[in-house]
Amino acid sequence: xPRPGRNTYSDQKPPYSYISLTxxxxxxxxxxxxxxxxIYKFIMDRFPYYRxxxxxxxxxxxxxxxxxxxxxxxxxxxxxxxxxxxWALHPNCGxxxxxxxxxxxxxxxxxxxxxxxxxSKPSEAAHYLQQQHxxxxxxxxxxxxxxxxxxxxxxxxxxxxxxFKHPFAxxxxxxxxxxxxxxxxxxxxxxxxxxxxxxxxxxxxxxxxYGAGALESAAPISVASExxxxxxxxxxxxxxxxxxPAVPVPIKPMPPHLPAFLSNSPQSxxxxxxxxxxxxxxxxxxxxxxxxPATLQSVAVH
DNA sequence: GGATGTTTAAGACTAG
DNA sequence: CTAGTCTTAAACATCC
Numbered sequence: 360x361p362r363p364g365r366n367t368y369s370d371q372k373p374p375y376s377y378i379s380l381t382x383x384x385x386x387x388x389x390x391x392x393x394x395x396x397x398i399y400k401f402i403m404d405r406f407p408y409y410r411x412x413x414x415x416x417x418x419x420x421x422x423x424x425x426x427x428x429x430x431x432x433x434x435x436x437x438x439x440x441x442x443x444x445x446w447a448l449h450p451n452c453g454x455x456x457x458x459x460x461x462x463x464x465x466x467x468x469x470x471x472x473x474x475x476x477x478x479s480k481p482s483e484a485a486h487y488l489q490q491q492h493x494x495x496x497x498x499x500x501x502x503x504x505x506x507x508x509x510x511x512x513x514x515x516x517x518x519x520x521x522x523f524k525h526p527f528a529x530x531x532x533x534x535x536x537x538x539x540x541x542x543x544x545x546x547x548x549x550x551x552x553x554x555x556x557x558x559x560x561x562x563x564x565x566x567x568x569y570g571a572g573a574l575e576s577a578a579p580i581s582v583a584s585e586x587x588x589x590x591x592x593x594x595x596x597x598x599x600x601x602x603x604p605a606v607p608v609p610i611k612p613m614p615p616h617l618p619a620f621l622s623n624s625p626q627s628x629x630x631x632x633x634x635x636x637x638x639x640x641x642x643x644x645x646x647x648x649x650x651x652p653a654t655l656q657s658v659a660v661h
Numbered sequence: 662g663g664a665t666g667t668t669t670a671a672g673a674c675t676a677g
Numbered sequence: 678c679t680a681g682t683c684t685t686a687a688a689c690a691t692c693c
Contacts, residue, residue, distance in 0.1 A: 376683060395665065419684060425667050432666085442693055443665050665692075674683075 373406045377416070377423045380406070381430065385448050392433055392447035395421065 373380070384401035385393050393401070399417060402409045409416055424430045424446055433445040 378683085415685070418686075421666065422668085422685085423683090424665095442663095663693090665690100667690075668688085670686085670688105672684085672686105674681100676681085677679090 372408050377420045378427060378429065380409075381420060381423060381446070382448055385446060390445075392445040394441060394445055395424070395443050398446065 375383070380402050381398055383405075384398040385391060387401060388397070398420065399413075402416075402420075403413075424432075429449045431447050431449050433447050435441060435444060
């Protein structure tokens with residue numbers, strides 16, 4: 360398999376697994392669920408590599424959706440006509456990836472039936488997500504009168520549709536300078552032209568992560584891994600006030616230093632930036648957003 | 662018929 | 678080396 364080694368992935372296979380890519384797509388939409396076709400679209404929009412050989416990778420992607428418990432199928436409601444179901448991430452799957460590596464999961468997500476607090480069966484998880492989605496829709500409705508686009512309602516009236524924050528969410532992956540093994544460091548900003556999403560966009564996509572400014576301005580961290588983007592101590596990002604235990608959990612302890620993310624740093628929340636990967640970019644440090652808020656570290660249920 | 666979804670299988674790869 | 682993960686391929690079923 361190709362490994363990151365050039366200064367761009369525009370024509371190369373991105374170093375993300377299909378699970379990661381799918382999770383990115385799902386997380387990128389406010390509803391946290393997407394039909395298959397939209398997942399395809401998301402990936403093709405952002406990763407030019409996947410504009411070719413669509414049969415091949417789409418088959419693989421479908422395989423992953425079905426095969427992995429971390430993805431749950433949510434039937435369309437009657438008012439949502441269309442083909443196929445929606446796909447969402449299992450509420451408990453927040454910690455599939457370990458050590459910040461998106462190349463490979465450390466543990467495979469498996470639903471557990473022993474956890475009384477969280478949905479474990481796919482059907483229950485789907486129901487849970489649907490409920491959360493309903494709340495979200497209400498919130499969004501309530502916010503329509505305001506000038507804000509459809510997402511910020513998260514922070515207003517209801518909890519986020521899901522309180523877990525995925526470590527492999529796209530903002531964790533790319534919202535920082537990227538260093539490739541060959542020593543070439545390339546910023547996410549220029550690489551945007553290659554189809555990679557943007558920080559500002561991410562703020563729109565993950566308002567519950569970015570909106571409160573909570574994770575915006577982390578201090579720079581030293582990334583041990585030569586894969587900078589993957590070495591992000593994402594765990595810490597993903598377990599804020601977490602209510603749902605994550606199933607495969609483990610994570611290494613965070614560095615003791617406490618980043619400045621606690622101080623509010625609204626940064627590029629750019630509500631005007633639609634869901635697009637085109638030129639707009641965050642003027643802020645791409646490397647800011649992702650350091651490890653050790654305080655958010657939580658529930659390492661093992 | 663095409664898109665979607667499920668399942669099985671095999672080989673490559675990586676962490677422990 | 679082994680076990681787990683990832684990718685790819687393929688066959689088949691179901692749905693619109």
